[in-house]
Amino acid sequence: MKKYVILMLLILPALSLAPAAQAEIYVDGFLQTLQGARLEKDNPTATEFTASETRLQVRAEHFGDAGEFFTRLDFYYDGADTSSYAWELREGYLKFRLGQNFDFKFGRQIITWGTGDLVFINDVFAKDYRSFFVGRDDQYLKAPQNAMRADYYSPVGSWSLVWTPRFEANRLPTGRKLSYFNGQQIVGEGFPFDPPLPDAEFRNGELALRYSRTVGSFNTALYFYRGFYKNPRGVEMIPVGSEFMPQPIYPRLHVYGASVRGPMFGGIVWLEGGYFDSRWDQDGDDPLMPNSEMSGLLGFERQIATNLTANIQWQAEKMLDYDIYKMQNEMAGMYVRDEIRHLVTSRVTKLAMDELLTLSAFVFYSPTDEDVYARFSTDYKYSDELILSVGGNLFDGKYSATQFGQFQLNDNLYMKVTYGF
Amino acid sequence: MRITAIFSTVFLIGLMVFSDALMAQDTKDTKDAQKIMKKSHLAYYYAADDGVAEVTMTITDKRGKERVKEFVMLRLDEEEGGPQKYYTYFRKPSDISRLTFMVYKTPDGNDQRWIYVPSIDLIKPISADDKNSSFVGSHFSYEDVSGRHWSEDTHTLLYDSTLNGSKVWVIESIPKEKYKGFARKLSYIDQENYLPLIEKYFDKKDKLVRQFKAEQIEEIDGVVTMTVRSMENIKKGGKTIIQFSDISYNVGLDESLFTERYLKNPPRKYIK
Numbered sequence: 001m002k003k004y005v006i007l008m009l010l011i012l013p014a015l016s017l018a019p020a021a022q023a024e025i026y027v028d029g030f031l032q033t034l035q036g037a038r039l040e041k042d043n044p045t046a047t048e049f050t051a052s053e054t055r056l057q058v059r060a061e062h063f064g065d066a067g068e069f070f071t072r073l074d075f076y077y078d079g080a081d082t083s084s085y086a087w088e089l090r091e092g093y094l095k096f097r098l099g100q101n102f103d104f105k106f107g108r109q110i111i112t113w114g115t116g117d118l119v120f121i122n123d124v125f126a127k128d129y130r131s132f133f134v135g136r137d138d139q140y141l142k143a144p145q146n147a148m149r150a151d152y153y154s155p156v157g158s159w160s161l162v163w164t165p166r167f168e169a170n171r172l173p174t175g176r177k178l179s180y181f182n183g184q185q186i187v188g189e190g191f192p193f194d195p196p197l198p199d200a201e202f203r204n205g206e207l208a209l210r211y212s213r214t215v216g217s218f219n220t221a222l223y224f225y226r227g228f229y230k231n232p233r234g235v236e237m238i239p240v241g242s243e244f245m246p247q248p249i250y251p252r253l254h255v256y257g258a259s260v261r262g263p264m265f266g267g268i269v270w271l272e273g274g275y276f277d278s279r280w281d282q283d284g285d286d287p288l289m290p291n292s293e294m295s296g297l298l299g300f301e302r303q304i305a306t307n308l309t310a311n312i313q314w315q316a317e318k319m320l321d322y323d324i325y326k327m328q329n330e331m332a333g334m335y336v337r338d339e340i341r342h343l344v345t346s347r348v349t350k351l352a353m354d355e356l357l358t359l360s361a362f363v364f365y366s367p368t369d370e371d372v373y374a375r376f377s378t379d380y381k382y383s384d385e386l387i388l389s390v391g392g393n394l395f396d397g398k399y400s401a402t403q404f405g406q407f408q409l410n411d412n413l414y415m416k417v418t419y420g421f
Numbered sequence: 422m423r424i425t426a427i428f429s430t431v432f433l434i435g436l437m438v439f440s441d442a443l444m445a446q447d448t449k450d451t452k453d454a455q456k457i458m459k460k461s462h463l464a465y466y467y468a469a470d471d472g473v474a475e476v477t478m479t480i481t482d483k484r485g486k487e488r489v490k491e492f493v494m495l496r497l498d499e500e501e502g503g504p505q506k507y508y509t510y511f512r513k514p515s516d517i518s519r520l521t522f523m524v525y526k527t528p529d530g531n532d533q534r535w536i537y538v539p540s541i542d543l544i545k546p547i548s549a550d551d552k553n554s555s556f557v558g559s560h561f562s563y564e565d566v567s568g569r570h571w572s573e574d575t576h577t578l579l580y581d582s583t584l585n586g587s588k589v590w591v592i593e594s595i596p597k598e599k600y601k602g603f604a605r606k607l608s609y610i611d612q613e614n615y616l617p618l619i620e621k622y623f624d625k626k627d628k629l630v631r632q633f634k635a636e637q638i639e640e641i642d643g644v645v646t647m648t649v650r651s652m653e654n655i656k657k658g659g660k661t662i663i664q665f666s667d668i669s670y671n672v673g674l675d676e677s678l679f680t681e682r683y684l685k686n687p688p689r690k691y692i693k
Contacts, residue, residue, distance in 0.1 A: 028518055103682065110541060110542045111542055112543045138541060139541050141541065142542070158681070158682065217533055219546075219681075261546065263546070263548070267548040268547075301548050303548055306551050307554055307555075309548065354480070354659070355558035356558065381488075381516075384513070384515075420514055420515025420516050
C-alpha cells in the first residue's frame, strides 16, 4: 500500500507536468525521399545515382521568457553515398536577448547575408554544393556552422558579429556522386577529395562582421570577414617518399565589402561589391596560392506578369596581379582564365494552379569561362502535407577547369516526394 | 437559339447597368457614398490602432479539395487611413512553418514587402507591384487583405436595403483608372457599423466573378470585428474562408517590431 502511495506521489506531478511540456515544445518536420540519376554514361564517378536517399527532418523548438532553443535534426539513409544511416544536426541553437539592444544566437546555425541570388560575395558562410547540385531542397545549399552570433541594434544601424571557432569549409563534390576537376583532369572514384582543414587553433577561427542600416527604403551594409577561402583554392607541396605531391589547402582570406538593395524601376535592385584579400599571396606571385580579387554584382528582380517573377544578375570578378598569374599558368601549361570573369544569371519563377504548382529555372552563364549551369524544378503541392517535385541540373563548359565546366559530366534528373508534418 | 441567349444576356446586363445608373441618377449622392466608403474602409482595415490575431485560412479549390494555412498577424496603423505595417508568422502547413512576412503598406500603393525564410536564414525583399496576385494561394488578393484605397474608385450610393435584418447601403464603385481587379464592384455596407457585408466584383463584361461575404461579426474589446469572412470565385470556382481568433486590439505594438530584427526573431510576446 505504501508503495502505491509513493508511486502515486511520483506519478501525479509528472502527469500534471506532461501536458504543459507537450504544449510548450513544438515539433514538426518532414519525411522526404530523393532519387536522382546521372545522364552521362562515361562519368568516372562510383555510382550512376546522384541521389538515392530518404530523410527525416525533425524540428523542435521551445521558448521561455528569456530565450528559446531550436533544433533541426536530419536522419537519413543515403544509398548513393556509402549505403548507410547517418544523421546531422542541421541546426541546434539557443537564442536570447540581453537588455534591449543585444540578441545572441549560440550553437549550430545557418547564416546568410548579402544580396545576391545564389551568387555570393560577402556571404562567406559555408555552402553545400554536394546538396545543391543533386536536387536537395534549397535549405541544404547552406551548411551549418558552429558559431556564436551577436547582433546589436541601434537607431543608427545594426551590427552583427559571427565567430566560428572551428573553420567550416564548403562541401564540394568528392568524386563519389559528382565528378570534379582535380587540377589536371575531371576525376571521380579513386580520387578522394579530402583537403585538410586549418589547424584547430584559436587564431584560425572565422570572424564575420556586418554593419547594416536602412536609408529610406534602401538597405545598405558593410562587411568584413577574416578566415580562409571556403574552397581549397591553394596548394601545398607535401613530401611523399622522395617526391612532392600537391595537396589542396584552404588559404587565408580577408574580405571587405559593401552592398545596397532597395526598390527601383518597379522591382528590386541590388548592388554588392567585395575585395578578396588573399593573405598568403599579397603580391600575386605565388603560383600555389590564389591571387586577390575584386568582385562586383548587380541584380534586378521584378514581377513581369501575375505569378511570374524574373531576375537577372551580372557579376564581374577582376583578378589582381593577373599578368603574373597568366605567365605562371601558361608556363605550367594550365588553364588561364580571363582577367575579368563575367557571370550572368537569371531566375524565372512561375506560380500556377492557385500557387500549388511552382515552376522554376535558374541559369548561370559565364561568357568568359564559357561554361553554363542550368537548374530547373517543378514542385506540386498535392496537399498541405504532400509535395511532389521533379527537376534537373545541367552543366556544360568548354574547359574542364572552370567553375561549372568541371561538372559537365554530372548532368542529372531527380524526383522528390516530401511529406510534411 | 444561341443568338437569342446572347441577345437576352446582353439585354439583361444592359438593363442592369441602366437601372443601376437610373438609381444613381435618383440618389445622385456620390459625395455621401464617398464618405460611407471611407468610413467603411477605416472600420474594416483600421480597427483600433493595432491588433494581433490568430488566423486560419481554409482554401477550397474548385474540385472541393481543402487546404489550411495558419498564421499570426500583427497590424499597426501609423495613421488612421494612412500607412500601416503588417507582420505575419506562419504556423502551418509544415513547408512554410516559421516563415515570416512583413509589409509596409502605403495608401499610394508603393507597398514594400519582405519575406524571411528561416531554414536558409534569408531575408528577401519581394518585388510585387501586382496587388491582384493571390494572397498566399487563397482566393483573396493582396489588396483584398490590406484594402484598396477608397479614393481610387468613384462610388455611387445606389439604394438602401436590408440584408439578414441589417440595414445596408448598396454602393457601386467604378475604378477611376482602368483596373485589372474589377470593372465594377457592388458593396453592401452595414449602416450601423460600416462593415462591408457583401462585395460583388464584376469584370469588364459585367459578369459577377468574385463575391466577398462577412460570415460572422463580433464585438471584441469594444471593436466591431469581422471574425469570419469568405471570398468565393464565382467564375472559376473555389472559395477561401478566413477565420480570426484570439484577437486583441490596442496592445501597444511597437514600431520596432516591424523591422529586420523581428522578422528574424518573432516577438514571442505575441507569437507563442
